[in-house]
Amino acid sequence: MRISQLTLTDFRSYAQAELQLHPGPNVLLGFNGVGKTNIAEAIGYLSTLSSHRVSQDGPLVRHTAKQAFIRAETHRGTRQARLEVEINPGRSNRARINRGNPVRATDVLGILRTVLFAPEDLELIKGSPGVRRRLLDDLAVQLRPALGRVRLDYEKVLKQRNALLKSIRHQGFTATHESTLEVWDHQLAEAGAHLLHARLKMLSALRPHVATAYQQLSGSVRTARLQYLSSLDAPEDPGSLSADSLDLSSLEPGSLEPGALAAGGLAPEGLDSGAPVPESQEENVDPAAQPGSLDVSALESCSREELTALMLQRLNQARREERERGITLVGPHRDDLSLSLDEVPVKGFASHGETWSFALSLRLAAYRVMVDDDPEEGARPVLILDDVFAELDARRRRRLAELAAEAEQLIVTAAVDDDVPESLLGNALRVESVDQISQVTLHEPG
Incomplete structure (x- = not known):
């Protein structure tokens, strides 16, 4: 190409x-x-x-x-x-x-x-979780452009849901709010699970290439490792999850009423599907610091449908805290990517040369993933x-x-x-x- x-x-x-x-x-x-x-x-x-x-x-x-x-x-x-x-x-x-x-x-x-490496890519190591989330999302969209629409859908629903939660926090909770939240929960879970599933696939494809590229660049015997940190707790038995198996008895049936979100004043326009999910200080919380034990291998084995069901379950469990804080606490917008050499975190512990080598390895690995996706000559x-x-x-x-x-x-x-x-x-x-x-x-x- x-x-x-x-x-x-x-x-x-x-x-x-x-x-x-x-x-x-x-x-x-x-x-x-x-x-x-x-x-x-x-x-x-x-x-x-x-x-x-x-x-x-x-x-x-x-x-x-x-x-x-x-x-x-x-x-x-x-x-x-x-x-x-x-x-x-x-x-x-x-x-x-x-x-x-x-x-x-x-x-x-x-x-x-394209694959572009620039000095700004040191933020992949040193920067906020949003920078690392974008690495996975951008690669996924380049490989499967339709995911750009999923990314945009998630961003729009997240903004609307946060607007509603802020309204609840300031104005009090009503039955109308509950039914509206149910609508946004399902839309957020569907788009969020699709996005998360794509990220986990990218992570699986990147891992071996990052390890190889790091050793080739640095000559080190240490292994570059990637691990996904999710705001979801992975289930012990992913196959047991389905939308019908969830306990959603606390959610009242209803539909979105016209003007229900007028108080939030949000109706995003002109957003590009290539744009990353917006960050805020609250959205960059380390998922590993959240309650529960993360079984990442189990999470990676989940289908999109299972991830959707799991996200709905977690949203239901977080309902009270979200109403109190006025922000969505569950979803891929709060996830991160852990980077380490063997078992040692790169951020804060790696030397200048190791940091550059790791950041370069992430981009070179993305290049290799694209080659694997389309090995045709000239592609x-x-x-x-x-x-x-x-x-x-x-x-x-x-x-x-x-x-x-x-x-x-x-x-x-x-x-x-x-x-x-x-x-x-x-x-x-x-x-x-x-x-x-x-x-x-x-x-x-x-």
Whole structure:
């Protein structure tokens, strides 16, 4: 998989730019702040409809412009597609495929697959649980674009349910609230179980590749381990779960009445399905600190239907506390991913080199999972390494170059060519800033 031509219009620091990209390594050289990362970000956005740097689209549009465009000629084996994404902050984004009529931006998901590593990915180790949840969700959506809609559905229901719980907390609890909660419980459980099931599948696929990549990068005999931390307590017998087996006697039958959520004032609009589930301080609680014993292996063996039933059960059990606190306490928005070397947590205990190696291993493992998903010749995802090599010692730099060389197309950004291993110095482009407008030219060595 590769891009032969990339065109940016009013994207970040680019008024207009057109890049010719080749198979194999492509190196973007330039001083810090001239716009190299903006190109990497644009390619990643075309693939995932989200930025690795910001959560909103506003900063992606050049100052004074109202919208931005990313266009690319993509190749996947013998198939070719021209993609265009129109970024409209505050409004719905649009897309065109092969110069056709405008369609939903989400229709481009899955056409171009990318894996991007940037210094911000150290937050996978050091940052909040939401960063690690997004790793699993983004990978799942790239492999199965329909999960983007599930992700959006979960986000919408979660916002509505939280609005209702806040209303209950401030105004008191009524029978109408109970029946409305029942409706939201079932919608949240269905979407949440679908999302959780996808995450657990991604985790299972990632595990062996993370362990292998870490050993290849670091030369260490220690094993990189991943474990899912869920806000659900896994059942002793997953097969015993079904929607009919749950004790929901405390829930009064009813349906959603018109205007029942008016007090909450929430009706989300303009959300992109690629957007991560929003975080708040309360949503980043360590699931392992919650009551109960987590049997992760049992949880991973659950079907979607069993996870739905389990989530409904846990929501019912948490009903009183949720009403008191005014927030949803159960669901994938409160989960985390535990990262360790052997039995030692990486966060807070790993060295600088180990932290970089682990973060890189997570992205390289995602690359391998995509290759496994579609081993067809010409289908390997585009690999993007943004300002990485300058942070690595000579051994890790050499090993990363060897691993990255297998990509059909590799995009590397660096301040100077000395930062890039000689084996990767292929098509080199110079990025410069003139009057705060980024420009790209062919790099002449020396």
